[in-house]
Amino acid sequence: MDECVERLLDVRALKFGSYKLRTGLVSPVYIDFREIFGCPDLLCQLSELIFKVSREAQYELVCGVPYTALPLATCISITHHLPMLVRRKEAKDYGTKRIVEGKFIPGQTCLIVEDVVTFGSSILETVSVLQQEGLKVTDAVVLLDRAQGGAERLASCGIRLWSVSTLPQILSSLRSRGRLDEDTVCKVLDFLAANQYESDSLANGSALPAKEQLGASEKIPRIVSAAALSYGQRSLLPTTSPFATRLLSLMEEKRTNVALAADVLSCADALALAEELGPEICMFKIHADALSGFDEGFHLRLVDIAKRHRFLLFEDRKFADIGSVVRRQYEGGVFRISHWAHVVTVHAVAGPGALLSLQEAYSSVDSGAFIVSEMSCQGSLAVGNYTQAAVEMAKGCRDFVAGFICTSRVTTDPSWVLVTPGVKFQEGDDGQGQQYLTPDEVIGRRGTDVIVVGRGIVNADDRLATAQAYRHAGWQAYEGRLAQS
Numbered sequence: 001m002d003e004c005v006e007r008l009l010d011v012r013a014l015k016f017g018s019y020k021l022r023t024g025l026v027s028p029v030y031i032d033f034r035e036i037f038g039c040p041d042l043l044c045q046l047s048e049l050i051f052k053v054s055r056e057a058q059y060e061l062v063c064g065v066p067y068t069a070l071p072l073a074t075c076i077s078i079t080h081h082l083p084m085l086v087r088r089k090e091a092k093d094y095g096t097k098r099i100v101e102g103k104f105i106p107g108q109t110c111l112i113v114e115d116v117v118t119f120g121s122s123i124l125e126t127v128s129v130l131q132q133e134g135l136k137v138t139d140a141v142v143l144l145d146r147a148q149g150g151a152e153r154l155a156s157c158g159i160r161l162w163s164v165s166t167l168p169q170i171l172s173s174l175r176s177r178g179r180l181d182e183d184t185v186c187k188v189l190d191f192l193a194a195n196q197y198e199s200d201s202l203a204n205g206s207a208l209p210a211k212e213q214l215g216a217s218e219k220i221p222r223i224v225s226a227a228a229l230s231y232g233q234r235s236l237l238p239t240t241s242p243f244a245t246r247l248l249s250l251m252e253e254k255r256t257n258v259a260l261a262a263d264v265l266s267c268a269d270a271l272a273l274a275e276e277l278g279p280e281i282c283m284f285k286i287h288a289d290a291l292s293g294f295d296e297g298f299h300l301r302l303v304d305i306a307k308r309h310r311f312l313l314f315e316d317r318k319f320a321d322i323g324s325v326v327r328r329q330y331e332g333g334v335f336r337i338s339h340w341a342h343v344v345t346v347h348a349v350a351g352p353g354a355l356l357s358l359q360e361a362y363s364s365v366d367s368g369a370f371i372v373s374e375m376s377c378q379g380s381l382a383v384g385n386y387t388q389a390a391v392e393m394a395k396g397c398r399d400f401v402a403g404f405i406c407t408s409r410v411t412t413d414p415s416w417v418l419v420t421p422g423v424k425f426q427e428g429d430d431g432q433g434q435q436y437l438t439p440d441e442v443i444g445r446r447g448t449d450v451i452v453v454g455r456g457i458v459n460a461d462d463r464l465a466t467a468q469a470y471r472h473a474g475w476q477a478y479e480g481r482l483a484q485s
């Protein structure tokens with residue numbers, strides 16, 4: 001790598017100075033490997049280094065993280081006759097609708113190729129997309145590790161990271177060649193030390209580093225609360241769990257914060273509802289044990305509809321038992337929930353054991369859980385100290401817990417997603433304990449993030465128009481809240 005380092009400086013793929021980032025933070029280093037697209041010899045040299053450094057990894061396919069790493073993966077594919085996959089950022093809305101292009105057989109192993117790693121989030125996103133297609137991912141390789149905790153975070157998710165170089169190694173190489181002065185080296189090292197990935201950075205009151213942007217390590221000040229940041233910004237926080245990242249970015253892209261509670265009688269009715277209302281929602285929530293006709297075919301069809309209409313599957317199981325039983329309920333039995341649900345609910349009453357068992361059993365790195373910290377029904381015991389203890393419990397399981405079921409802002413930490421059931425245009429109750437709040441009250445005034453609407457839509461004469469009306473109301477309330485903060 002040493003010989004390439006000076007070239008990287010010369011072509012301005014590495015820049016030292018003072019760079020104001022989007023959030024106002026001033027960084028002493030900027031890395032932009034898009035600059036090497038104009039130097040084919042350097043591109044080939046670097047891709048060869050990437051290939052060599054990861055030669056102990058076992059894989060049959062390569063996949064670059066879009067977009068900067070795509071040419072690097074392409075060079076490796078061509079030179080070493082390795083089939084390549086391309087992960088789309090979004091599925092096409094015409095033709096095959098594939099999210100991963102290329103030829104593969106589920107069960108094959110794929111190496112992820114990336115240019116820079118900061119906190120590992122972009123790699124984890126690609127891992128999750130490939131895993132959903134049935135591919136195995138155990139290794140990722142990167143040209144430059146900024147040494148901000150990304151390798152450790154990936155290791156905790158079961159991904160081994162190989163890196164051609166780290167930012168401190170590059171600094172020392174440039175320093176010894178007289179291309180960088182001591183002062184700049186110290187400034188960059190200080191910057192790296194102050195911007196490390198910490199899974200619990202909020203809990204200890206420090207500022208939040210945002211997820212990697214190309215060459216940019218950004219900070220979001222502590223004062224921000226969930227209400228002041230967009231869903232998209234929150235999806236980029238390093239403390240946001242992989243599932244919450246996926247949900248928040250989907251909500252931002254699709255412009256919907258409506259989760260449909262599909263409380264219908266049969267699987268056939270649920271499929272019809274998913275097909276009709278899928279384009280309007282971010283999550284489709286079911287109670288699998290309350291649907292007649294549940295079988296393997298049902299969840300396969302549901303997964304297919306969810307992919308086509310881009311929503312996430314939510315099994316409202318409300319696990320509440322000892323860890324070993326909860327794990328069997330999640331993985332096995334009739335419902336095999338972990339095989340199709342992106343997210344589940346867990347009661348806090350049984351303590352952290354249930355959460356930890358579910359986390360061990362999940363089948364994709366971006367599966368998650370919401371902890372029930374409050375309930376919408378009258379007389380619920382989930383209040384006060386119980387609610388606060390539930391929020392505390394989540395901090396021990398940040399990679400799996402995505403947020404809370406609640407009816408109020410139980411935390412101001414913007415990395416958690418707050419999901420509120422009991423939503424209808426008409427406030428009041430259903431005569432059986434359920435209490436309803438309006439979308440405006442929930443999102444606009446109480447400051448939670450997702451409205452769960454069931455009978456308000458399911459019992460309407462025109463379900464589609466009603467779902468659209470809830471979508472509109474939920475989004476307006478969200479935009480109004482952002483404008484006010």
Ligand code: 5BU
Binds near residue numbers: 316405421454455
């Ligand atoms: P409704 O038809 O909008 O009242 O349906 C509400 C859904 O949300 C239903 O599936 C409940 O199981 C779910 N729910 C709830 O209503 N209140 C809660 O506190 C929790 C879940 Br947790």
